[in-house]
Amino acid sequence: MTQMTIGRLSKEAGVKVTTIRYYESIDLMGEPDRSSSGQRLYGDEAVQRLSFIRHARDLGFPIDSIRELIDLQHKPGEDCAHVDVIARRQLAGVRQKLSQLEALEAELKRMVSACAGGSIATCKVLESLGDHAHCLDAHDAGLISTQIGAKL
Amino acid sequence: MTQMTIGRLSKEAGVKVTTIRYYESIDLMGEPDRSSSGQRLYGDEAVQRLSFIRHARDLGFPIDSIRELIDLQHKPGEDCAHVDVIARRQLAGVRQKLSQLEALEAELKRMVSACAGGSIATCKVLESLGDHAHCLDAHDAGLISTQIGAKL
DNA sequence: CTTGTCTCTATAGTCGCTGTAGACTGTAGG
DNA sequence: CCTACAGTCTACAGCGACTATAGAGACAAG
Numbered sequence: 001m002t003q004m005t006i007g008r009l010s011k012e013a014g015v016k017v018t019t020i021r022y023y024e025s026i027d028l029m030g031e032p033d034r035s036s037s038g039q040r041l042y043g044d045e046a047v048q049r050l051s052f053i054r055h056a057r058d059l060g061f062p063i064d065s066i067r068e069l070i071d072l073q074h075k076p077g078e079d080c081a082h083v084d085v086i087a088r089r090q091l092a093g094v095r096q097k098l099s100q101l102e103a104l105e106a107e108l109k110r111m112v113s114a115c116a117g118g119s120i121a122t123c124k125v126l127e128s129l130g131d132h133a134h135c136l137d138a139h140d141a142g143l144i145s146t147q148i149g150a151k152l
Numbered sequence: 153m154t155q156m157t158i159g160r161l162s163k164e165a166g167v168k169v170t171t172i173r174y175y176e177s178i179d180l181m182g183e184p185d186r187s188s189s190g191q192r193l194y195g196d197e198a199v200q201r202l203s204f205i206r207h208a209r210d211l212g213f214p215i216d217s218i219r220e221l222i223d224l225q226h227k228p229g230e231d232c233a234h235v236d237v238i239a240r241r242q243l244a245g246v247r248q249k250l251s252q253l254e255a256l257e258a259e260l261k262r263m264v265s266a267c268a269g270g271s272i273a274t275c276k277v278l279e280s281l282g283d284h285a286h287c288l289d290a291h292d293a294g295l296i297s298t299q300i301g302a303k304l
Numbered sequence: 305c306t307t308g309t310c311t312c313t314a315t316a317g318t319c320g321c322t323g324t325a326g327a328c329t330g331t332a333g334g
Numbered sequence: 335c336c337t338a339c340a341g342t343c344t345a346c347a348g349c350g351a352c353t354a355t356a357g358a359g360a361c362a363a364g
Contacts, residue, residue: 016352084267097253101246120231123235126225157342169342214319214320
């Protein structure tokens with residue numbers, strides 16, 4: 001199996017067809033060969049590259065970092081300190097979000113367990129939300145709030 | 153102080169001026185009075201409402217949930233079960249993200265600590281990323297990956 | 305030959321803002 | 335009164351990383 005269609009590549013690497021085309025459009029994946037009718041044809045190295053990208057995305061690396069990592073992969077002689085920096089930056093970000101989410105979880109838990117049923121007029125959840133005494137620092141909260149609500 | 157400008161409201165509620173105007177544009181905040189020259193003028197109840205919104209956003213509630221919560225606030229006689237559902241949904245989402253982030257943190261930590269310096273050719277971090285044996289389930293990972301990289 | 309599944313391109317939408325441009329308004333000091 | 339300068343106005347483009355849609359063409363199996 002030297003050449004495969006985009007659908008096949010999609011299954012091999014676990015990345016949606018549309019996403020592969022998107023990666024091509026932003027030059028994260030190079031332009032593949034085309035069949036006589038214009039369909040994309042990929043080789044096995046595309047599976048490798050796409051799997052790398054997917055794994056890095058799963059770990060939350062932004063596209064730009066992945067671009068850097070791929071560039072570095074093609075300079076095998078260089079020092080890997082730069083790679084380390086990128087990974088540590090990512091780890092630091094994840095840890096920051098973890099601690100923010102833990103604070104959120106605590107406040108939400110508190111709110112929900114305070115609710116004893118009853119009417120809206122006495123609802124502890126709404127009361128907590130209206131309360132000015134915030135648990136989180138405004139800056140941190142602003143940073144994280146955009147990200148949590150997104151896909152629930 | 154019965155009437156205040158948007159800048160004042162911004163400081164009172166801890167929400168940026170542009171964000172307030174955005175909330176108005178999506179009908180999350182109602183249209184305020186205007187001065188003779190067309191500047192927005194808010195009363196104290198706007199501070200209350202905006203603070204409620206901000207606190208809910210800080211906790212990661214999506215705008216649509218906040219809209220629901222505000223609607224419910226205006227029906228004080230009804231049962232608060234619906235409010236509880238919204239809050240629990242949010243808590244469940246936060247907990248899911250927490251566990252995903254914990255898995256991420258573990259893998260990143262493992263990757264980074266495996267790096268002993270040296271050249272890119274032998275870099276353990278790049279090796280891990282290229283590895284097909286993923287720690288996360290593809291679906292979960294896809295859900296979360298979009299959110300973590302965003303603001304690092 | 306038909307049916308159904310891929311594949312193609314191009315464009316708009318998602319979420320929750322943020323930034324920009326260019327014009328106007330309000331206020332404090334000289 | 336004049337001048338700065340901060341605040342406000344509208345309208346629209348951009349962010350990140352996709353996702354969805356429309357409308358058309360391609361290919362494999364029965």
